[in-house]
Amino acid sequence: MKRTTITYGLAASALVIVAAWAALAASLIPLWAAETAMVIAFPVLVLFLGLWWRAPGGEEDIPFIGY
Amino acid sequence: MPDIGGDPLFVLEFGDILHYYTPYTITLFLLALIFTGLAIASRPERQIDIAFGGDAYYAKETTVSEMRFRRFMAIACGLATLGAMGSGDLFNFTLFVSLVGIANIGIVAAVKNRHVLDAAYEYGIVAMVATLPLFGGAALVVATTGTLAIPALAAGGFAVPLVAKAFLALGVIGEGMAPFYAAKAEMFRAPGAPYVIMCSLSSLLIFLRVVEIVITI
Amino acid sequence: MLIITRISRVLSNFQNLVALFAGACIIVSLIGILSLPLAFEENQLYPKTRLDPTSGLYPYDRGGVPFGTTEVICQYPENSPYAGYVTTYLTPLSLFLAENTLYIGTTIVAHPGGIIDEILYNTRGADTVVETSILFTAFAIASYLYRREEE
Amino acid sequence: MIEYLVFAAAFGLLLLGLHRKVIARVQLRPGPPVWQEILHALKFSFKSTWVPKTASATLYVGVVLIGIGIWSAALFVVLAGESILILFAIYMLHKIVEHGFGLSSGSPYGKFGGVRSVISAASEIPLFVTIAAIYFFTDSLLLRDIVAYQAVHGPLLLIAPPAAIAMYIVILSKLPYGPFSIVESKELVSGYKTEHFGVWRAGISVIDGTKTFVLLFAFVAIFIGAMPFWAALVIMTIVLVSLSFVCAVTPMLSPFDSVTVQGIVTLLMVGYAAVLWWVMP
Known part of the structure; x- marks a missing residue:
């Protein structure tokens, strides 16, 4: 994936989490809505954070088939 | 309304049948939906096999016609699971469960592999036989209580016989092949990942749902 | 051979699947017969x-x-x-x-x-x-x- | 919210590190440092990452997201005191995530891991008997009701010890190096995890950490009851150390034997539930 796509993905997921957290703190949305947003955004954040740290991917290759 | 899965969030009125969703069933429903979406969106994997006695390997390709058929069956299986998750009627539930059983056979029936087909054949026999306890359980419930609606049964006042519950659970076990794992493990040798996963997903989900039903009614 | 190994040898063979399921059906049916009569709801x-x-x-x-x-x-x-x-x-x-x-x-x-x-x-x-x-x-x-x- | 998730993942990984350490010490080895699993997660997230050529790419990536998602949801369910049925449904569906990991890559090792995960799906049934046994006492499966019941009647650990043992075995089967951990035994390289490297593996670490935390936390909440958070953490650690002792001194069973043993446990639990059903009013 391109570097910019990854940055956008990371930013979007972080934004969703911060927004959900802030909206909950201001009691704009109920708890379950904030939790749903977290459940969706957190996995994305984890993966994109890793990809963002080390964005350049390698070539495709065949799986490990033994020593 | 049954409350062991949490308070119902949403009730869909469908003639004389209610579909209802508690936090529990809606979790199951969403997961079935996600995996059905994955089965639609993913290309099948290409399984790597090692040639015996050497270091050569080859990748098994899934042909397009086979892929189309298995995808169709996987989607049918997903839809049946979705139906079984929300159904508030015992007879509808049993129907959806038997549809799951048949679609499961369809998913592996297209594979050209003797071991897989042997296992699928045994599984198919059990899935057919299992409709007897399944519908028998629903019939016993309606004969002894006069209603099939799960919310009505859950409200209490009905004595659902233990054997009806046991029949229902046994039927679902047979359709989903839950504890009789041997055939399912063989079936999972079939290449083409997202489709075989639907077999296991649907059987786990219907099993989870029947646990809720049996405790509730 | 341990009894557990024997049981798992039977369970792991999918040729025995139908027999196992039939056995389970028989057991549950027997329980059902023993719990007769069941009341009929008119x-x-x-x-x-x-x-x-x-x-x-x-x-x-x-x-x-x-x-x-x-x-x-x-x-x-x-x-x-x-x-x-x-x-x-x-x-x-x-x-x-x-x-x-x-x-x-x-x-x-x-x-x-x-x-x-x-x-x-x-x-x-x-x-x-x-x-x-x-x-x-x-x-x-x-x-x-x-x-x-x-x- | 997010801080709970991060804490749960980190503390769960710490518990897993402790698990390895205790096993090593029981077996008279020095063992890795306690924070090894956290280092693992960080290390994998810095590795270069791609998708294998033979993989079903959407599924390959999708299961990582789903895995993290379901355990985050499970954490919220436990914290909110919702129905434990949801928690156990997620626990069962973790099997599907395992299948997804194993089968999506096309690798024979992953495939074997996935097939073993299918085999061991049969062994998750003690859970439901546990649920039924709990229901006989509390008449509700909402976690907050169970906790409230224990505040009045004392911990369920003493009231229904067989149910606690069944859930203990279920947690045991999810820990690495246990007698029932056939899905990732070493003859399969890393079982279903074999082909998920780099960031995907870091995702698996997050799943494992959250899973360990949630299961132990739920065990404490269901069988011991309400207590301050720090006390819960201490008891979770104690439970984990006891699990590590079991893992350290028992050999891994062969796949089918593992399922048979758990099936026998299920039968015993069914007997227990039947006795309860007979005795309870």
Whole structure:
């Protein structure tokens, strides 16, 4: 994936989490809505954070088939 | 309304049948939906096999016609699971469960592999036989209580016989092949990942749902 | 050899699958037989008392006036206000057959306006849809396997 | 919210590190440092990452997201005191995530891991008997009701010890190096995890950490009851150390034997539930 796509993905997921957290703190949305947003955004954040740290991917290759 | 899965969030009125969703069933429903979406969106994997006695390997390709058929069956299986998750009627539930059983056979029936087909054949026999306890359980419930609606049964006042519950659970076990794992493990040798996963997903989900039903009614 | 290993050897062979399931069915059925008699609940969808072997509509005659209304016990009457009407849904031709012959009961599902289908559609909607889906899926599998033979 | 998730993942990984350490010490080895699993997660997230050529790419990536998602949801369910049925449904569906990991890559090792995960799916049934046994006492499956019941009647651990043992075995089967951990035994390289490297593996670490935390936390809440958070953490650690002792001194069973043993446990639990059903009013 391109570097910019990854940055956008990371930013979007972080934004969703911060927004959900802030909206909950201001009691704009109920708890379950904030939790749903977290459940969706957190996995994305984890993966994109890793990809963002080390964005350049390698070539495709065949799986490990033994020593 | 049954409350062991949490308070119902949403009730869909469908003639004389209610579909209802508690936090529990809606979790199951969403997961079935996600995996059905994955089965639609993913290309099948290409399984790597090692040639015996050497270091050569080859990748098994899934042909397009086979892929189309298995995808169709996987989607049918997903839809049946979705139906079984929300159904508030015992007879509808049993129907959806038997549809799951048949679609499961369809998913592996297209594979050209003797071991897989042997296992699928045994599984198919059990899935057919299992409709007897399944519908028998629903019939016993309606004969002894006069209603099939799960919310009505859950409200209490009905004595659902233990054997009806046991029949229902046994039927679902047979359709989903839950504890009789041997055939399912063989079936999972079939290449083409997202489709075989639907077999296991649907059987786990219907099993989870029947646990809720049996405790509730 | 440990007893556990023996059990797992039997369980792991999928040729024994049908036997195992049959065994489970027998055990549960025995429990069922031991728990007999079970009480029968009379208060069901159709009244069982009005069965009349001399009727032309036998065994589908559940009472009620054609083109009129009849009582059907619904779980949720507020959701299906027209449920009672369809028990007596007969085309004029069917009505004529029912009044003059004894055969309508045997053909009732196969002709337009068959009572049973109509009752099912109106009172227990999703049943009929799912039943046909099961048949359709089974046919789809069979036809795919048949056509693959020809390739 | 997010801080709970991060804490749960980190503390769960710490518990897993402790698990390895205790096993090593029981077996008279030095063992890795306690924070090894956290280092693992960080290390994998810095590795270069791609998708294998033979993989079903959407599924390959999708299961990582789903895995993290379901355990985050499970954490919220436990914290909110919702129905434990949801928790156990997620626990069962973790099997599907395992299948997804194993089968999506096309690798034979992953495949074997996935097939073993299918085999061991049969062994999750003690859970439901546990649920039924709990239901006989509390008449509700909402976690807050169970906790409230224990505040009045004392911990369920003492009231229904067989149910606690069944859930203990279920947690045991999810820990690495246990007698029932057939899905990732070493003859399969890393089982279903074999082909998920780099960031995907870091995702698996997050799943494992959250999973360990949630299961132990739920065990404490269901069988011991309400207590301050720090006390819950201490008891979770104690439970984990006891699990590590079991893992350290038992060999891994062969796949089918593992399922048979758990099946026998299920039968015993069914007997227990039947007795309860007979005795309870």
